[in-house]
Amino acid sequence: MDSVLQNTLNTVVSNATPLVIAALGETITERAGVINLSLDGSLALSAMVGFVAAYAAQRSGVSAPVALALGVTSAALIGALMALIIAWGGITLRRDQVAVGFILTLLAADLAQFLGQDYTRIPGPTFPTVPVPFLVDLPVVGPILFRHSLFVYFSYVLLIVCWWWLFRTQGGLAHRAIGERPASAYARGVDVNGLRYLYTILGGALVGVAGAAFSLNLKPGWANPPSMRGDGWIALAIVIFGGWHPFRVLLGAYLFAALRAFASAAQRSGDVGIPLVLLNAIPWLAMILTLVFVSSGVLERLLRVLPRAVQNRARALLRSDPPAALGTRFEP
Amino acid sequence: MRAWRDFVFGLLPISFSLLVTALLIVLVGKDPLEVARVLWSGAFGTSETLASVVNFWIPLTLAALGLVVTFRAGLWNIGVEGQIMIGAVAASGVALYVKGLPSPLLIGLSMAAAVMAGALLGALIGFLKLRLGVNEIFGGVALNALVNVASIYLISGPWQPAEGGSAQATSPFPMDARLPLISPIFPTSLLMLVLTVLAIGLIIRLLSGTRWGLQLKAVGKNPRSALLLGVPTGRSVFSALALCGLLAGLGGAHRVLDTYYSLRPLVSGGIGFLAxxxxxxxxxxxxxxxxxxxVFAAILGGTTRVRIRLQLDPSLAGVLQGLIVLTVVLFQGIRERYFAHHDESIEEKV
Structure with missing residues (x-):
């Protein structure tokens, strides 16, 4: 296989990884029936805190791995804290989850800029690339999938665990039930709101890890304005595009990253026939188009073109129905 | 007893937000009292600073009025930021390229272009939602980004003067295209002030005194039963978004015809989100x-001086505003959750 293509695909995988982790975290949250709309701000704040924690730890003389671990841990805690506020506001205090999430996304982004103002554009510790022994030697896929930082391998494990948990365990059945039919789950003895707290916080912690994946690996350091602005919204859209299914979410994130890689390659080559600034519109056009595509109306019309035998399978594969109780409150 | 409790619950979240903001200012190594002093004088120190507060207030209020309408219809119009921006872009296009009109006509045409562009963008979000099934939050976020890309493209490319300019802004508008100022020491536009006050009255009247306002409320409360009762829900959603876009577009016109006199990147400056x-x-x-x-405009206006005098990042304004809104919303919840019972029992005894 062409090594240029392999390198490009390798970059796509690493660029997509924070999106994958954040979108899987949000999938876990939304499958439980809670919307965490604070992603864009949470990513920025956890990226800033993760970087500053790792930077400060390194300056105080601890070894690089410990500093990095501290950075990721504090980023995860920040993400979890944001999610806790949403769960508390949305579940216990009966506020609108979307409102609390939106306020938090603005507040967290501003907090990140304000508290991070003295830490912009300074070098700090970063996660190294660690090829996986043996697997990296696999033909074709080895160099694409297994020459990365720990964040990427974490995203693979997370993907498998997410899927297995949601669709192959009793606990996952309860998890999906509180997002689909909380009343039935409650009647079966499931602690709906307790579990909603748990999955919201867990999903938020993963968003925090995704923030750290930006500031400690993909785009090392902290900048003002942060380079990941907008990615939180894209992650939220990917969850919808992914139909709340871990594998499709991963696919969505990779497609997005591929599109961006294409756009920036076109920008570099400088000869594409349209003004370069306009290439920045591609991810957002793609966001609208994919959301149009998965919304049932358009998809149904397209599916009718297919032969009847494949229609149902294609529908099951492509349909994107949100958890039925998404964003609603449950009062036992 | 009840009034006292109301007072405490009103004051607690504000004091809490101020306290947290003060702690954050200490955390970045500045004196909160000094910041407060500079913030106050930056907002109310002179007639010029007061005018700059008014210049934030006008677009903020226009956008907020539009959002009262969309919220009434149960819509999360995050696209308001882009609606301000596209209003500014449209007004700039007229101001830069329409020649030979007398000043009042030119300004009128600029504003008309701005409100039309804003209303169209609002309607586009409605179209995406109703016809193509794209939730208005995501449609709005994507359109905000697209308008931003388009404005940066126009500023850095086609709208650059032939003799060369800067990528930071278009060339300044001709004098005829600028809104006349009340006075040099109170530089803001009387026309825009009057229009904003009229808009306040108009929206209050529309929402509480018309059939349209009532239908909007029905759609917001329960779209399904509204539809079953014969309310044209689609038309309500469209008109709410278009009206919001119209008002936001007018706010965008103010940003360029009064405040900047040129089109800049991020000309809406987060005012839509703040609204x-x-x-x-x-x-x-x-x-x-x-x-x-x-109040929020005063915080914004004052922060400009805090940035210059004390080298504090202007995100301070957003931190304070965000904290206030978050704590007020959460405190309402705390009150209903933990104190509602006491209130009722007190009422019964009295």
Whole structure:
């Protein structure tokens, strides 16, 4: 296989990884029936805190791995804290989850800029690339999938665990039930709101890890304005595009990253026939188009073109129905 | 007893937000009292600073009024930021390229272009939602980004003067295209002030005194039963978004025809997002929104001076505003959750 293509695909995988982790975290949250709309701000704040924690730890003389671990841990805690506020506001205090999430996304982004103002554009510790022994030697896929930082391998494990948990365990059945039919789950003895707290916080912690994946690996350091602005919204859209299914979410994130890689390659080559600034519109056009595509109306019309035998399978594969109780409150 | 409790619950979240903000200022190594002093004088120190507060208040209030309408219809119009921006872009296009008109006509045409562009963008979000099934939050976020890309493209490319300019802004508008100022020491536009005050009255009237306002409320409360009762829900959603876009577009025109006199990147400056916070804090009431908008505009105006004098990042304004809204919303919840029972029992005894 062409090594240029392999390198490009390798970059796509690493660029997509924070999106994958954040979108899987949000999938876990939304499958439980809670919307965490604070992603864009949470990513920025956890990226800033993760970087500053790792930077400060390194300056105080601890070894690089410990500093990095501290950075990721504090980023995860920040993400979890944001999610806790949403769960508390949305579940216990009966506020609108979307409102609390939106306020938090603005507040967290501003907090990140304000508290991070003295830490912009300074070098700090970063996660190294660690090829996986043996697997990296696999033909074709080895160099694409297994020459990365720990964040990427974490995203693979997370993907498998997410899927297995949601669709192959009793606990996952309860998890999906509180997002689909909380009343039935409650009647079966499931602690709906307790579990909603748990999955919201867990999903938020993963968003925090995704923030750290930006500031400690993909785009090392902290900048003002942060380079990941907008990615939180894209992650939220990917969850919808992914139909709340871990594998499709991963696919969505990779497609997005591929599109961006294409756009920036076109920008570099400088000869594409349209003004370069306009290439920045591609991810957002793609966001609208994919959301149009998965919304049932358009998809149904397209599916009718297919032969009847494949229609149902294609529908099951492509349909994107949100958890039925998404964003609603449950009062036992 | 009840009034006292109301007072405490009103004051607690504000004091809490101020306290947290003060702690954060200490955390970045500045004196909060000094910041407060500079913030106050930056907002109310002179007639010029007061005018700059008014210049924030006008677009903020217009956008907030529009959002009161969309919230009434149960819509999260995050696209308001882009609607301000596209209004500014449209007004700039007219101001830069229409020649030979007398000043009042030119300004009128600029504003007309701005409100049309804003209304069309609002309607586009409605179209995406109703016809193509794209939730208005995501449609709005994507359109905001697209308008931003388009404005940067125009500024850095086609709207650059032939003799060369800067990528930071278009060339300044001709004098005829600029809104006349009340006075050099109070530089803001009387016309825009009057229009904003008229808009406040108009929106209050529309929402509480017309069939349209009532239908909007029905759609917001329960779209399904509204539809079953014969309310044209689609038309309500469209008209709410278009009206919001219209008002936001007018606010965008103010940003370029009064404040900047040129088109810059990020010309909307987060005012649309801030307007969402204003309306959340006003609990969606049209009467409260302009008052809260004034307080937030003062914080914005004052922060400009804090940045220059004390080298503090201007995100300070957003931190304080965000904290206030978050704590007010959460405190309402705490009150209903933990104190509602006591209130009722007191009422019964009295």
């Amino acid at each position: 969402l916070l204003v309306v959340l804090l006003a609990a969606m009431r049209a009467l409260w929104a302009p008052l809260i908008a004034f």
